[in-house]
Amino acid sequence: MPEAxxxxxxxxxxxIAAVGRRxxxxxxxxxxxxxxxxxxxxxxxRPDGSVVVAVxxxxxxxxxxxxxxxxxVVVANGLVAAEAERCRSxxxxxxxxDHPMPFVGPAAAPIVVAAPIAA
Numbered sequence: 001m002p003e004a005x006x007x008x009x010x011x012x013x014x015x016i017a018a019v020g021r022r023x024x025x026x027x028x029x030x031x032x033x034x035x036x037x038x039x040x041x042x043x044x045x046r047p048d049g050s051v052v053v054a055v056x057x058x059x060x061x062x063x064x065x066x067x068x069x070x071x072x073v074v075v076a077n078g079l080v081a082a083e084a085e086r087c088r089s090x091x092x093x094x095x096x097x098d099h100p101m102p103f104v105g106p107a108a109a110p111i112v113v114a115a116p117i118a119a
Contacts, residue, residue: 005057006032012069012095019094020073025087028053028076030069041068043075051076066095 013030020027034042034054042054053072055065070091074084 008062009055009057009065012066015094016069016073016091019090023087023090025073025077026051028072030055030072032057040064041072043072066092070095 009030009032016030017027028043028051031052031054033056034040036042040056040060044052044054046052051072053069053076055068055072057065070088073091074087077087079087
């Protein structure tokens, strides 16, 4: 992975993780590339309940990478309907260049978590 791309990926992970922790979401681990050839994203739930999202970076548009990372958070938390949309919206604002880090404080609406992803 080229250095600039790996640094951009790492910074995006830090942004997503910071917002995830403040909102009480499960923050998955992110890595690249996926261990499965020919796929853009994989997810794995470990025996301890943690989730690993592996995302392909090379030869992909950066917005596609961001979408995979954001959807990884949604799936890891079992978010559906309005909660999933709120998560996506907040994370898109977080990773967009013109909104480097939104404020997520105690006044944020609670997140309802649906059933976790299957093992």
